[in-house]
Amino acid sequence: MKIAVLPGDGIGPEVTAQAVKVLQALNSDGFRIEMEHAAIGGAGYDAAGDPLPDATLKLARESDAILLGAVGGYQYDTLPRPMRPEQGLLRIRKELNLFANLRPATLYPELADASTLKPEVVAGLDLMIVRELTGDLYFGQPRGIHVNEAGEREGYNTMRYSESEVRRVAHIGFQIAMKRGKKLCSVEKANVLETSELWREVVIETARQYPEVALSHMYVDNAAMQLVRNPKQFDVILTGNIFGDILSDEASMLTGSIGMLGSASLDESRKGMYEPIHGSAPDIAGKDIANPLATILSAAMMMRYTFGHDGVADRIENAVKKVISQGLRTADIYTPGTTRVGCAAMGDAVLAAL
Amino acid sequence: MKIAVLPGDGIGPEVTAQAVKVLQALNSDGFRIEMEHAAIGGAGYDAAGDPLPDATLKLARESDAILLGAVGGYQYDTLPRPMRPEQGLLRIRKELNLFANLRPATLYPELADASTLKPEVVAGLDLMIVRELTGDLYFGQPRGIHVNEAGEREGYNTMRYSESEVRRVAHIGFQIAMKRGKKLCSVEKANVLETSELWREVVIETARQYPEVALSHMYVDNAAMQLVRNPKQFDVILTGNIFGDILSDEASMLTGSIGMLGSASLDESRKGMYEPIHGSAPDIAGKDIANPLATILSAAMMMRYTFGHDGVADRIENAVKKVISQGLRTADIYTPGTTRVGCAAMGDAVLAAL
Ligand SMILES: CC(C)[C@H](C(=O)O)[C@@H](O)C(=O)O
Ligand SMILES: CC(C)[C@H](C(=O)O)[C@@H](O)C(=O)O
Numbered sequence: 001m002k003i004a005v006l007p008g009d010g011i012g013p014e015v016t017a018q019a020v021k022v023l024q025a026l027n028s029d030g031f032r033i034e035m036e037h038a039a040i041g042g043a044g045y046d047a048a049g050d051p052l053p054d055a056t057l058k059l060a061r062e063s064d065a066i067l068l069g070a071v072g073g074y075q076y077d078t079l080p081r082p083m084r085p086e087q088g089l090l091r092i093r094k095e096l097n098l099f100a101n102l103r104p105a106t107l108y109p110e111l112a113d114a115s116t117l118k119p120e121v122v123a124g125l126d127l128m129i130v131r132e133l134t135g136d137l138y139f140g141q142p143r144g145i146h147v148n149e150a151g152e153r154e155g156y157n158t159m160r161y162s163e164s165e166v167r168r169v170a171h172i173g174f175q176i177a178m179k180r181g182k183k184l185c186s187v188e189k190a191n192v193l194e195t196s197e198l199w200r201e202v203v204i205e206t207a208r209q210y211p212e213v214a215l216s217h218m219y220v221d222n223a224a225m226q227l228v229r230n231p232k233q234f235d236v237i238l239t240g241n242i243f244g245d246i247l248s249d250e251a252s253m254l255t256g257s258i259g260m261l262g263s264a265s266l267d268e269s270r271k272g273m274y275e276p277i278h279g280s281a282p283d284i285a286g287k288d289i290a291n292p293l294a295t296i297l298s299a300a301m302m303m304r305y306t307f308g309h310d311g312v313a314d315r316i317e318n319a320v321k322k323v324i325s326q327g328l329r330t331a332d333i334y335t336p337g338t339t340r341v342g343c344a345a346m347g348d349a350v351l352a353a354l
Numbered sequence: 355m356k357i358a359v360l361p362g363d364g365i366g367p368e369v370t371a372q373a374v375k376v377l378q379a380l381n382s383d384g385f386r387i388e389m390e391h392a393a394i395g396g397a398g399y400d401a402a403g404d405p406l407p408d409a410t411l412k413l414a415r416e417s418d419a420i421l422l423g424a425v426g427g428y429q430y431d432t433l434p435r436p437m438r439p440e441q442g443l444l445r446i447r448k449e450l451n452l453f454a455n456l457r458p459a460t461l462y463p464e465l466a467d468a469s470t471l472k473p474e475v476v477a478g479l480d481l482m483i484v485r486e487l488t489g490d491l492y493f494g495q496p497r498g499i500h501v502n503e504a505g506e507r508e509g510y511n512t513m514r515y516s517e518s519e520v521r522r523v524a525h526i527g528f529q530i531a532m533k534r535g536k537k538l539c540s541v542e543k544a545n546v547l548e549t550s551e552l553w554r555e556v557v558i559e560t561a562r563q564y565p566e567v568a569l570s571h572m573y574v575d576n577a578a579m580q581l582v583r584n585p586k587q588f589d590v591i592l593t594g595n596i597f598g599d600i601l602s603d604e605a606s607m608l609t610g611s612i613g614m615l616g617s618a619s620l621d622e623s624r625k626g627m628y629e630p631i632h633g634s635a636p637d638i639a640g641k642d643i644a645n646p647l648a649t650i651l652s653a654a655m656m657m658r659y660t661f662g663h664d665g666v667a668d669r670i671e672n673a674v675k676k677v678i679s680q681g682l683r684t685a686d687i688y689t690p691g692t693t694r695v696g697c698a699a700m701g702d703a704v705l706a707a708l
Binding site: 081084086090116117118121137138140143144145148150152153154155156157158159160161162163164189191192193194195196197198199202220221222224225226227228229230242243245246247248249250252253254258 | 435438440444470471472475491492494497498499502504506507508509510511512513514515516517518543545546547548549550551552553556574575576578579580581582583584596597599600601602603604606607608612
């Protein structure tokens with residue numbers, strides 16, 4: 001198993017370091033994990049003048065899976081757009097064809113208090129957002145800013161989905177639903193957008209191959225409401241790139257502890273990039289106070305989705321549950337009565353629990 | 355003051371009837387309100403084969419303001435798209451150039467329990483979303499479904515904003531912020547979309563004319579999170595049509611009582627259409643259990659924004675506060691210990707409190 005490790009910026013290096021420790025500890029006879037590091041985001045710009053250096057892309061292509069920390073930092077905010085850290089992220093998704101973004105929103109019972117929602121609304125929350133990641137407004141052509149016939153500046157982007165793009169991510173959604181609660185809610189805006197109309201048609205066609213999955217459809221505005229009103233009604237939410245960007249961030253905040261949530265971005269052959277959903281948090285970088293659990297849980301997702309080692313994934317997830325039940329907390333999830341630990345100590349605790 | 359009353363479908367007729375009673379009661383010497391009814395949505399389709407009949411559009415054009423109930427019903431779901439009820443809504447917005455959609459999310463202290471968020475997170479919530487309503491993906495050309503070069507069906511829509519479209523709605527946003535907490539947060543996705551990049555530039559330019567307003571910018575995914583994490587950080591949120599559709603529904607659900615929220619859609623000369631943010635709720639239509647307060651509060655917004663009668667608006671809003679503090683509740687906001695009343699009785703109570 002060859003893994004490219006791309007720590008990125010801010011707290012990225014320190015949280016990936018903990019996940020790397022965990023992955024290393026898994027090495028044993030008959031289970032060989034090989035890891036190689038490379039720069040991405042601001043670190044890529046600093047090292048090679050490019051948020052996605054050629055060497056990084058080459059390493060990522062040659063690897064079976066990628067572990068990413070986070071990208072972004074204040075010092076890069078004034079760079080021209082193609083040089084900004086997030087462009088490294090968008091480009092690696094597109095170059096590697098990582099079209100299926102899996103973003104679980106799971107609540108640990110011990111952390112229910114951290115949510116701004118009432119405990120009874122979020123207790124036991126366990127939903128999975130499957131977001132399309134290489135199409136839609138993010139990549140649609142034409143796009144740009146021009147001067148229109150009226151002599152005014154005008155910005156434009158194109159929302160676009162072909163049936164094969166919808167179908168392949170729908171299959172992922174249904175397959176995941178089959179392994180979970182067998183419910184899938186497809187979210188779009190088919191009452192207004194033709195792109196959504198086609199999306200809905202293709203999802204309905206694809207659903208015929210998964211007769212056991214209960215399929216529903218919801219408009220995106222209603223979905224944004226229902227996530228607040230009653231998030232536990234959902235099992236798998238399947239949606240496009242821009243709606244998924246918005247809804248998955250909303251859903252993750254329902255748990256109150258985004259330092260605990262990992263994500264996967266998969267291609268057709270289950271090669272994937274794994275990263276915490278939180279950002280690079282430059283303000284707390286280098287202080288050994290960041291929460292490494294989201295990155296460690298992303299490594300567990302890697303074992304599950306790319307390498308098919310569900311047992312190993314379970315082991316990592318159980319180790320995380322154990323340190324939480326032991327009362328260990330990083331600053332972001334600390335409450336009185338628990339034990340506050342730093343980033344590295346949390347990584348060590350997971351190692352010990354493993 | 356000439357008002358077009360468009361009751362629409364489902365509970366639309368019964369809730370508008372209560373607001374009409376309130377408006378009628380305001381008639382006095384030197385204050386003449388004239389009202390005329392017309393059909394829209396499913397009712398327009400039933401009456402004239404068109405969700406926006408010519409006669410309705412003509413009446414709306416000739417009126418100073420429009421009071422709308424709600425549109426939509428199961429029996430119209432299978433109609434071809436141009437005949438569907440919501441097309442009547444989209445067309446009247448566009449035809450009348452109602453580009454500024456004002457959607458307040460206000461929490462009544464007595465109703466704080468209805469929220470799924472913890473009381474301390476939403477107590478005193480009072481935010482205003484200003485959503486652009488006649489541009490963006492909703493109306494951008496080109497749009498459609500075609501077969502692409504690869505022989506596949508492909509859906510596409512165009513996100514598009516010109517600088518004048520952004521500027522006019524930004525002015526509304528800043529003017530409203532001046533009358534409120536003097537804080538405006540502009541929401542877009544400028545790290546990915548050129549349309550958003552232009553949006554941000556024009557908002558910054560416009561802000562120079564409102565030096566007292568503190569301007570901030572937020573990406574839409576972060577805004578969806580922050581509304582859950584700490585909604586009270588916001589005063590006015592300014593955003594485009596599709597992001598506003600999603601965020602305003604999310605924001606309204608934070609209050610837990612969408613039966614209490616009105617909205618305004620204004621043109622350049624402050625002519626406006628006023629409507630509750632809730633839908634047509636066909637399942638409870640005709641049972642006299644719907645909550646008319648959102649529509650009555652929409653009538654108050656009409657007095658404020660179109661007619662400039664802030665005093666009258668205050669009177670209506672205070673009457674609503676009074677019936678709430680008297681403990682009167684329709685089914686949607688009922689809790690044990692309060693007095694349950696029907697739709698018409700709630701209207702009468704507001705009349706009495708006036
Ligand atoms: C950083 C940004 C470009 C990115 C996105 O919009 O996809 C992020 O918000 C995410 O969800 O991974
Ligand atoms: C019914 C629908 C077309 C409409 C919209 O998307 O604008 C509604 O959701 C709204 O927010 O008024």
